[in-house]
Amino acid sequence: MRHGSFAAPKQAQFFRWGLGALSVLALAACSGRGDRANAPVRVHDGIALPAEASIISVPIEADLTSLAKGLDHAVPTTLWTIDKRVARCIPPQRVKIFGARVKVLPAIPCALSGVVTRGPITLRGSGTDIVAEIPVNAHVTARDAGAKLKGETADGAATVAAHITLDFAKDWSPTGKVRLQYGWTTPPGIDVLGQRITFADKADEKLRPLLGKLQRELPAQLRKLNLRAQAERAWRSAFTSISLNDDHPPVWMRITPQQVFYGGYRIEEGELHLDAAVDGNTETFIGQRPPNPQAPALPDLVKGTPGNEVRLSIPVAADYDQLEPVLQRALSKRSARPFLLPGIGPVMAQFGQVTAYGTTERRIAVGIDVVATPTSSPSSRIQGHIWLTARPINQPGSAQVTFTDLQIQGHADRLGGDLLIALGNSPGITSLIATSLEQNLTKDLTGLIAKVRAAIAERRQGDFLIRARIDRVQTGILQAAGNGVYLPVRAIGRVQIVYRPTRT
Template identity: 50%
Template sequence: MHPIKALTAIPLLTLAACDPAKGGDAAPPRATDTAPTPSQVTLIAVPIDASIAPLKLELERAIPKTLWTINKREKACVPPQRVKLFGRKVKVTPAIPCTIVGRVTRGALRLRGEGNEIVVDVPLNATVAARDVGGVLKGETATGSALAHARIRVDMASDWRLRGKARITYGWTNPPGIDFLGKRITFTDEADAKLKPVIAGVEREANREIGKINLKSQAADIWRQAFTSLELNEENPPVWMRVTPQRILYGGYRLDGTRLRLNLGIEGITETFVSGRPDDPMPTPLPKLVHEAPRPHLDVRVPVIADYAQLQPVVDRALAKRSLRPFVLPKLGAMDVTFGPSTIYGAPGGRIAIGADVEARLQARTGEPTRGRIWMTAIPANGPGSAQVRFTDLTINGDTDGVGGDLLVLLGRSEGFAPLIADALTQNFTRDLDELEGKIRRAVDRRREGAFVIRTRVDDFETGEIKAYGNGLYLPVRLTGAASVDYRPTR
């Protein structure tokens, strides 16, 4: 397997202990620390939809179809007519009495959204008749129509209760009236007087019904289920993000048809695991609502851990290739060297330790070869935002069974050995990170997890500083963007 497949497979294996020759007192100690599980604060948009259709039904029930009726005797339906004669106004016809009868009914209510207001349209139809007008006109019927608008603004308190504030306006599109003796008799004053208490009743009903919309139970259900782990990538590598909500923010609402969409966001701690699904965090009770506009942002740290076992074949192949020609040591001459299997693990101080079994013989000497192990430690490093890894601060040590105990140390410190190991370990993770980025982008684009439909947009994908730990080489990768979650429980 190619060593950098660790970025896509990332098996966290445990290396078996391997004693160096002759007790191995030169072997560097093993690091016991592990790469951290990264955590970050993320705010995920979680809009809640509330249907306002029940509001229409309740208002239909609460507001009677016949709003008012009238049956009233008026002394002067037509005021006295006067003409100017010799500089004075003279009454030529008396005031004409009549009986006014009629009623105002409403049509079917219509609900709509307009900006941040719920608008209830109330069609009004008036039928008004003047009976027995001065004993001359037996009956004349006038019809009129008006359209009332109940405009309701909604607010939500920190205890999750909705509060509505309604105001009613209306205007006559066709004022009720009749023509008599060349005059237009209108009945808008009478209608207006009757409509005022009706309008006040509509306002009260609207406010009361808004308060009945229960969002707390829905919010509590979402809050409880938000303590979960979301799969960012299924395999190669498996990546999970665990969400632990901390606050829930409210930034107003908008209307979409008969649905009231609340702008909510869950702010929480996100932890990322390159492993199987982690345990879900323990839910806490629904907190009070915080009135603060949520600005959704996704900030995920993906821990890319390259197992040391994946690096061993790289070193072994490089050493085997190099052993095909002798090493030349200053003042000692050519040396034939055979390398055994290498050992690689994390050492304290963020270093990586590499041990290689060696059998070496100077070409100018006879006798048994010198056997032992060369140890090298180095610090992995990369530039800001770069996937090009290099190894610096190399140190060499060794332990042999030959009388020339320093021979392998000289070999290790020769110009041809340490750079060879460093070059073999230098990895360009760019290709693997590109593959990982593509997988995560595809995986989190849109997916369902239980009752949630998750939409994620990744805007940036950057690498951090590589570091050696006891369980592997750790290269932090950061994904930033935005995320939203629609709550769509299956029924």
């Protein structure tokens, strides 16, 4: 059995599927085969496979480490300093004398000094939430003129979480929005004479401008991820031919994208994954690797989720020279018994060479050398040639090939051709030929799909990792061509092309 595709019908090549692999066949030369008088017209056309509409996943990946480094470089490590006087660091002290409270110490003012710094900015995230974590530390010292506060110090700590959401313009330029969440894990404050003095409210005022700083810096840092450059690389990589089978013979799927879709992003293990896909045409070729299509400039981004479905046309075919020996054996076995012909009686028939090929109107032609001898008149022996044409058919979704609409014609080496016509039209011949020509391509179809599945499961082509799978198979309507009977098969599955450069 053969599985093939023809880039141009005038240059059709013919292939056979045998022993679980594709193999090349050449039809036997016409000389001496089927060139007898009254032979049906031999055609040499092939089946041109249609280009199929497909959608291929081309995810774009970016390491967020550079974004974290960029934000870390853009935001100063010293967020602000503290240098101010507080009128009542220590409230007035009173004692109770004869039932009355008497102030013995006035309120003590103090001077606060200190610094608020941040630690390294780190990124984490999941789903669509990118979180820049900023550790903040405050160190405050309090002193008063009377030296009652001898450099009392306080430390505070907060974790600021900057939640970043991304979007993309149609020219692939990234944009982002930031919202802050934070809370003091240890509010900065001082315990003096049983009093707790906190400064978190003052620190909060200084944290708010950090949001504006991050919002201003984010677009520039996002541009450094070079997402457009990676999108262009993924776009160009999709204009390729993927090997479906290495040899006997090579089978290729050529992809010609037309548009790019963006369906959102997600964060996984510190990497940004853009869900991108291209839609375009897929074609199947057999033989030499077809040239890659010319890739135009990266088109505008289209937002949407078109899915991921690849369609391949991979016909399964029966070569005519595979049918010839099957029919030859059946006729030879049948020749042991006479054929009963109306008005003639029993006729013994010996069958010689069988020739099969494609003829007009998508029919198959079968020629049989015959020597017919009526048992009542052995001297009336007739030698000639019978020609049969038939139309191969199948039921939708079935790989079982049957033949219908049989038509017989004959030619003899002398008068008596009517005997051959009668012999050819006898039920013993027509039913035998129709039954012998029947083929079941299910086994061949199963073997083909299994081999293609194994070939495309995962393979590397340069810096690109290609993963593909076949989810379901649909069979079409049989067609007879010049070089074989074709069962169109549509394989539907998924293909993903990921830029994954090899590391040295």
